[in-house]
Amino acid sequence: MKPRVAFFEFSSCEGCQLDALNLTPEELLDLVGVVDIVNFREAMSERSEDYDIAFVEGSVTREAEIPRLQGIRKQAKVLVAFGACASIGGVNCLKNHMPMDEALKIVYGKDAKYYDTIPARPINAVVRVDNYIHGCPPVTSELLKVVKALLLGKKPDIPSYPVCVECKMAGNVCAFERAMFCLGPVTRAGCSAVCVTSGRYCWGCRGLVDEPNLESEKEILQKYGLTIEQAKERFKMYNTYSEVTK
Ligand code: SF4
Ligand code: SF4
Ligand code: SF4
Numbered sequence: 700m701k702p703r704v705a706f707f708e709f710s711s712c713e714g715c716q717l718d719a720l721n722l723t724p725e726e727l728l729d730l731v732g733v734v735d736i737v738n739f740r741e742a743m744s745e746r747s748e749d750y751d752i753a754f755v756e757g758s759v760t761r762e763a764e765i766p767r768l769q770g771i772r773k774q775a776k777v778l779v780a781f782g783a784c785a786s787i788g789g790v791n792c793l794k795n796h797m798p799m800d801e802a803l804k805i806v807y808g809k810d811a812k813y814y815d816t817i818p819a820r821p822i823n824a825v826v827r828v829d830n831y832i833h834g835c836p837p838v839t840s841e842l843l844k845v846v847k848a849l850l851l852g853k854k855p856d857i858p859s860y861p862v863c864v865e866c867k868m869a870g871n872v873c874a875f876e877r878a879m880f881c882l883g884p885v886t887r888a889g890c891s892a893v894c895v896t897s898g899r900y901c902w903g904c905r906g907l908v909d910e911p912n913l914e915s916e917k918e919i920l921q922k923y924g925l926t927i928e929q930a931k932e933r934f935k936m937y938n939t940y941s942e943v944t945k
Pocket of ligand 2 (some may be wrong): 711796863864866867871872873874882883884892895897900901
């Protein structure tokens with residue numbers, strides 16, 4: 700019997716799930732050949748509460764999401780945080796810099812009283828997470844890599860080195876040399892440095908690398924006349940929940 704896979708969304712733009720649908724027809728066929736997808740709101744109307752592997756997108760920003768997430772954890776043998784909102788809190792956590800009633804007013808105006816919210820958090824702040832797929836949105840190849848590893852009973856091999864490694868391999872001119880401010884030296888690789896290759900810089904959407912070389916980061920910042928405080932400010936975009944920005 701094929702493992703039953705379910706996708707769930709919490710507070711998010713649902714771009715991670717949408718991106719999963721960008722798999723090529725061949726990749727999608729490969730995927731449905733090895734797993735049964737039983738829950739995927741963006742792709743199918745059938746629903747099942749009987750699943751083995753849960754991919755959870757989005758962060759937790761409302762009280763009601765806590766018991767829902769705990770219920771998914773109880774059912775799933777394997778729970779995967781899918782994308783930056785789920786794995787590190789992501790952009791949702793930007794609202795944590797202000798009182799929650801102020802955040803509600805900014806978003807809902809005079810209707811704020813009809814809504815509730817709590818400080819945003821990644822899903823591992825609520826339940827145990829077995830595996831992570833990083834990025835905003837994740838690269839689809841990583842989703843396939845994780846599914847394959849899980850089917851083989853292995854731990855998925857997610858890079859634990861910084862984006863700079865892939866950036867150099869891509870032959871990019873460093874963003875610092877183009878008068879930009881890049882978080883690649885401390886951000887987890889796995890995206891092939893796509894933002895730098897497209898002419899921009901890294902915003903840190905894949906979160907902090909496991910063992911960041913902070914001394915080297917300081918040296919780079921100093922070389923280009925920048926400060927740790929500026930780097931922390933930039934890092935808050937996706938990583939407000941991280942201790943590093945506190
Ligand atoms: S990680 Fe990015 S693409 Fe995915 S749900 Fe969050 S904001 Fe959207
Ligand atoms: S700092 Fe940014 S642009 Fe420079 S090498 Fe690293 S990832 Fe590439
Ligand atoms: S370069 Fe940085 S911001 Fe862009 S996808 Fe990779 S980790 Fe995310």
